[in-house]
Amino acid sequence: MQTDVLIVGAGPIGLTLALDLGRRGVKCLLIEQKPAPEFLPKMERCNARTMELFRRLGVADRIRQAGLASSVPMDVFIVLAMNEPPLLRLPYPSVDEARAQIAARNDGTMAREPYQLISQYTLEPLLKAEVERRPSVAVRYGCRFESLSQRPDGVSVVARTDEGNVVPIDAAYVVGCDGGGSTVRKQLGVKLRGEGDLLRLYQALYFCPQLYDRIPIGPGPGHGRHYHVADAQSTFLIMQDSTKHWTLHATVQNAADMSVQFERTIGVPIPYEMLYAGEWKQNLLLADRYRRGRVFLAGDSAHLVIPTGGLGMNTGIGDAVDLSWKLAAVLEGWGGPALLDSYEVERRQVGDRNVGASRYASLGRRKWRAQYRPEIRQMTREGQAAREALARVADVEQRKTNEMIGAELGYRYVGSPVIVDEPGGPEHLFREYVPTTWPGARLPHVWLSDGVSIHDRIGDGYTLLQLAARDGADSLPHAFGELGVPCTTLNLSSDAARQVYGYDLLLVRPDLHVVWRGNRPPDDPGEVARLVTGHVNPA
Numbered sequence: 001m002q003t004d005v006l007i008v009g010a011g012p013i014g015l016t017l018a019l020d021l022g023r024r025g026v027k028c029l030l031i032e033q034k035p036a037p038e039f040l041p042k043m044e045r046c047n048a049r050t051m052e053l054f055r056r057l058g059v060a061d062r063i064r065q066a067g068l069a070s071s072v073p074m075d076v077f078i079v080l081a082m083n084e085p086p087l088l089r090l091p092y093p094s095v096d097e098a099r100a101q102i103a104a105r106n107d108g109t110m111a112r113e114p115y116q117l118i119s120q121y122t123l124e125p126l127l128k129a130e131v132e133r134r135p136s137v138a139v140r141y142g143c144r145f146e147s148l149s150q151r152p153d154g155v156s157v158v159a160r161t162d163e164g165n166v167v168p169i170d171a172a173y174v175v176g177c178d179g180g181g182s183t184v185r186k187q188l189g190v191k192l193r194g195e196g197d198l199l200r201l202y203q204a205l206y207f208c209p210q211l212y213d214r215i216p217i218g219p220g221p222g223h224g225r226h227y228h229v230a231d232a233q234s235t236f237l238i239m240q241d242s243t244k245h246w247t248l249h250a251t252v253q254n255a256a257d258m259s260v261q262f263e264r265t266i267g268v269p270i271p272y273e274m275l276y277a278g279e280w281k282q283n284l285l286l287a288d289r290y291r292r293g294r295v296f297l298a299g300d301s302a303h304l305v306i307p308t309g310g311l312g313m314n315t316g317i318g319d320a321v322d323l324s325w326k327l328a329a330v331l332e333g334w335g336g337p338a339l340l341d342s343y344e345v346e347r348r349q350v351g352d353r354n355v356g357a358s359r360y361a362s363l364g365r366r367k368w369r370a371q372y373r374p375e376i377r378q379m380t381r382e383g384q385a386a387r388e389a390l391a392r393v394a395d396v397e398q399r400k401t402n403e404m405i406g407a408e409l410g411y412r413y414v415g416s417p418v419i420v421d422e423p424g425g426p427e428h429l430f431r432e433y434v435p436t437t438w439p440g441a442r443l444p445h446v447w448l449s450d451g452v453s454i455h456d457r458i459g460d461g462y463t464l465l466q467l468a469a470r471d472g473a474d475s476l477p478h479a480f481g482e483l484g485v486p487c488t489t490l491n492l493s494s495d496a497a498r499q500v501y502g503y504d505l506l507l508v509r510p511d512l513h514v515v516w517r518g519n520r521p522p523d524d525p526g527e528v529a530r531l532v533t534g535h536v537n538p539a
């Protein structure tokens with residue numbers, strides 16, 4: 001088989017990469033070792049930035065239709081059991097409420113899209129169906145990647161079908177989206193560094209259709225998504241997208257204990273079925289390299305985080321989108337070599353920061369859990385004191401997991417060979433998002449007077465945003481034209497945008513990151529166009 005891009009692994013990252021490459025008409029082959037998507041719980045929250053990216057891929061609405069209803073709040077509770085008054089409630093808006101907040105503000109602080117809760121086992125088949133509609137993408141389940149060897153002009157891959165048949169594949173580029181145990185990464189000899197096997201937990205999935213309507217705590221039925229139990233087993237109950245399925249995590253001895261743990265957590269007898277129970281381990285690991293030659297790593301094959309903060313899949317979606325347009329540009333012939341070099345520079349620093357953010361959030365969770373005392377359930381003065389102490393610490397520390405807007409929206413690519421860097425730059429904050437157009441940052445979302453977001457006006461090539469008339473501004477798109485690179489000028493008269501963006505001219509690339517800004521055209525527009533399209537060797 002011959003293809004331009006071979007994607008190994010149809011988890012959310014491989015599927016997203018295939019979707020975006022397919023949208024751009026790139027010929028690619030996606031292989032997956034499993035015979036079909038599995039009904040196994042993992043992630044359940046697409047963060048706001050992921051939903052912005054899914055919007056650009058044209059699938060945000062479908063994801064919302066398949067996911068949790070938009071009216072359900074996302075409150076987080078610390079409880080002794082679900083039939084007792086909570087020790088702490090941290091309120092978080094439903095998608096409807098978040099949407100109203102986004103509509104009401106125009107200061108660049110908001111994402112274009114709210115988050116969406118959707119279980120990984122719902123998301124994967126949805127993305128698979130979308131990918132299969134793209135004519136340039138071939139999808140083969142039941143096909144395992146085994147080995148690769150690189151040549152100057154391509155990569156020779158050996159894969160094997162479930163029936164044991166060898167499938168030789170010849171690809172111009174290979175992307176390993178094959179998860180934490182990545183065979184592609186091992187074939188490249190790339191090591192993961194950091195802290196591995198930090199904690200082993202059991203996770204179980206339950207079908208319990210009555211629970212949602214019978215939770216007695218909270219402002220109304222179906223009022224929260226996460227219930228952390230103040231116990232010695234780090235028990236943690238998560239509502240899945242249907243509201244009929246629930247997952248529980250706990251440090252118990254074996255899978256059978258997960259029934260007892262579920263019954264203890266829900267507190268009242270409700271019929272349920274345990275569909276799955278298995279062990280998983282927490283890691284904080286980052287790959288040394290994201291690329292060797294024509295082979296790239298994306299998603300969990302390159303970074304493994306503790307899901308506190310929801311920076312696992314969400315970080316990987318950022319990898320997929322960063323890589324897809326660059327591969328397309330090189331295959332279309334207009335992208336220079338530094339464009340592919342920039343993938344590792346840009347995304348490995350985000351992986352590194354997000355491993356740190358996840359560590360910070362999980363240490364917070366450990367801090368409040370360390371407040372657990374065996375007497376916490378007793379109706380005594382000591383019991384009351386233990387409950388109050390735990391709630392007080394959790395009120396500070398649990399928020400670190402649930403309030404990560406800076407890590408979600410505020411990442412900025414520093415030192416990229418395809419961004420016209422300005423020295424300095426704002427600090428990276430995990431918990432706070434401060435809108436900026438510093439080169440390398442995501443362009444803040446701003447509403448225009450017609451109620452359309454600037455994000456929605458930006459197409460798939462480069463865009464010069466012109467917020468005030470500037471002589472000679474067309475020299476920049478002209479320079480792109482000479483290189484055969486798509487670049488559109490968007491003339492906007494928007495005080496709000498000018499105020500948030502701080503400059504009259506901004507050059508934005510297909511993934512909505514700012515690559516250059518100024519109040520007059522650059523002295524050498526050709527140099528800027530060559531640099532941002534990867535034709536300037538940083539050496």
Ligand SMILES: Cc1cc2nc3c(=O)[nH]c(=O)nc-3n(C[C@H](O)[C@H](O)[C@H](O)COP(=O)(O)OP(=O)(O)OC[C@H]3O[C@@H](n4cnc5c(N)ncnc54)[C@H](O)[C@@H]3O)c2cc1C
Nearest residue numbers: 009011012013033042043044145178179299300312313314
């Ligand atoms: C309990 C739990 C909760 C989580 N919650 C969140 C959350 O709320 N938010 C979040 O962002 N992240 C969360 N995560 C992390 C998230 O699930 C992962 O980051 C995400 O699945 C990574 O996607 P991926 O596509 O990179 O890898 P994977 O999902 O691991 O997919 C890799 C795919 O590659 C296939 N594969 C492997 N080897 C081969 C081979 N040799 N040949 C062919 N195919 C192969 C596998 O079968 C698999 O389908 C959670 C994880 C866990 C365990």
